[in-house]
Amino acid sequence: MKQIVISGTGVFTPEESITNQELVKAYNSYAESYNLVNKDDITQGNKVELELSDAEFIFNASGIKNRFVMDKKGILDPNIMHPILQRRSNDEPSILAEMSLKAAKKAMERAGKKANDIDAVITACSNLETANPAISIEVQALLGIKGFAFDMNVACSSATFALQAAADMIRSGSAKTILIVDPEICSGHLDFKDRDCHFIFGDVCTAMILESKETARSKNSFEILSTKCLTKFSNNIRNNFGFLNNAKKSSPLDRDLLFMQEGRKVFKEVVPLVSQLIIDHVDAEKIKIDDIRRLWLHQANKSMNDLIGKKVLGRVPEMHEQPNILQDYANTSSAGSIIAFSLYSEDMKNGEIGVLCSFGAGYSVGSVILRKIG
Numbered sequence: 258m259k260q261i262v263i264s265g266t267g268v269f270t271p272e273e274s275i276t277n278q279e280l281v282k283a284y285n286s287y288a289e290s291y292n293l294v295n296k297d298d299i300t301q302g303n304k305v306e307l308e309l310s311d312a313e314f315i316f317n318a319s320g321i322k323n324r325f326v327m328d329k330k331g332i333l334d335p336n337i338m339h340p341i342l343q344r345r346s347n348d349e350p351s352i353l354a355e356m357s358l359k360a361a362k363k364a365m366e367r368a369g370k371k372a373n374d375i376d377a378v379i380t381a382c383s384n385l386e387t388a389n390p391a392i393s394i395e396v397q398a399l400l401g402i403k404g405f406a407f408d409m410n411v412a413c414s415s416a417t418f419a420l421q422a423a424a425d426m427i428r429s430g431s432a433k434t435i436l437i438v439d440p441e442i443c444s445g446h447l448d449f450k451d452r453d454c455h456f457i458f459g460d461v462c463t464a465m466i467l468e469s470k471e472t473a474r475s476k477n478s479f480e481i482l483s484t485k486c487l488t489k490f491s492n493n494i495r496n497n498f499g500f501l502n503n504a505k506k507s508s509p510l511d512r513d514l515l516f517m518q519e520g521r522k523v524f525k526e527v528v529p530l531v532s533q534l535i536i537d538h539v540d541a542e543k544i545k546i547d548d549i550r551r552l553w554l555h556q557a558n559k560s561m562n563d564l565i566g567k568k569v570l571g572r573v574p575e576m577h578e579q580p581n582i583l584q585d586y587a588n589t590s591s592a593g594s595i596i597a598f599s600l601y602s603e604d605m606k607n608g609e610i611g612v613l614c615s616f617g618a619g620y621s622v623g624s625v626i627l628r629k630i631g
């Protein structure tokens with residue numbers, strides 16, 4: 258069977274960032290003024306008083322300290338509480354395409370690839386800026402790539418599902434070298450007025466180059482030994498934004514048109530699902546758990562990752578075995594495990610094995626077993 262490798266990765270990190278303290282200050286200021294304005298309704302029981310948020314709670318509950326964002330000012334303004342992104346003309350690149358380009362160029366450089374070496378582009382992310390044309394086709398045009406491009410969305414597992422799709426496509430011969438980009442402006446789907454989740458997300462874009470081993474020239478390549486994807490329906494993470502909102506007479510400010518979750522339930526249900534999937538996947542490939550050098554897990558919650566790591570390895574993982582980037586980036590949806598892989602993989606030795614695994618809305622879980630080569 259043709260051997261497929263990831264020969265380059267790239268991360269675009271936005272310039273602006275927000276600490277927990279800054280975020281909490283903005284939220285608390287919003288909550289205090291809401292409580293003041295609605296004092297009478299709150300006293301009469303018509304409205305619920307908003308409780309204050311707390312930076313220490315956020316770190317202890319999630320492991321998050323900081324997040325990068327595309328617009329800090331709007332998010333931190335208690336009168337706005339969402340990013341403000343400039344509307345662009347149809348002749349300008351979309352914001353997702355622009356971020357993708359920045360990450361793609363880094364991945365292409367690391368893989369030693371030019372636009373004419375690539376013959377397919379996949380944009381895999383949680384939220385697509387436009388319905389059409391596809392962001393991928395824009396990225397393809399901006400980079401001058403021939404061939405074809407398409408978008409796909411499997412929420413937090415978009416990147417790993419794209420890895421499986423791309424590896425299968427190269428194996429079957431429908432493409433030779435594929436660029437995957439994962440632009441995630443999660444601050445756009447987050448309700449910064451909701452104390453339960455206002456701290457969860459950040460923005461970023463990751464990129465990967467996939468090709469067959471014969472054409473790879475990079476000194477830091479990882480062979481894709483096997484992929485395993487799983488989906489299981491759940492209502493515990495929802496976002497009802499969609500093309501029928503207008504027909505259904507939704508208002509743009511309806512709460513269910515942004516990210517919503519039952520965080521506790523997600524935690525409880527996803528940990529066993531993911532741990533078992535990784536254990537079964539590794540076992541099916543006849544790889545011993547002791548031979549796994551690294552776990553690049555989806556970055557949503559540190560305790561969740563600690564538990565998954567412990568269940569998979571059968572012991573508490575060392576820090577270098579399970580790198581966390583959550584403290585700096587927060588949850589960046591599909592890009593999280595790819596950031597961890599991109600930042601913490603070069604030190605691995607030839608032949609060493611790691612597992613990259615995403616999980617999230619759907620539920621969706623994607624496990625990719627990788628072996629360092631070169």
Ligand code: COA
Pocket residue numbers: 309310311312314315318319413452453454494518519520521523524557558561588590617618
């Ligand atoms: N500041 C202070 N207190 C807060 C708070 C905040 N921002 N948000 C919630 N609380 C309070 C709650 O009101 C609750 O108080 P109570 O015990 O008096 O009722 C308490 O803290 C615990 O709230 P809970 O929502 O149960 O917190 P948690 O420990 O489950 O942590 C998450 C919340 C979201 C960090 C956690 O559930 C999580 O990460 N789950 C997994 C989510 C996930 O993977 N999602 C995938 C998304 S792609």
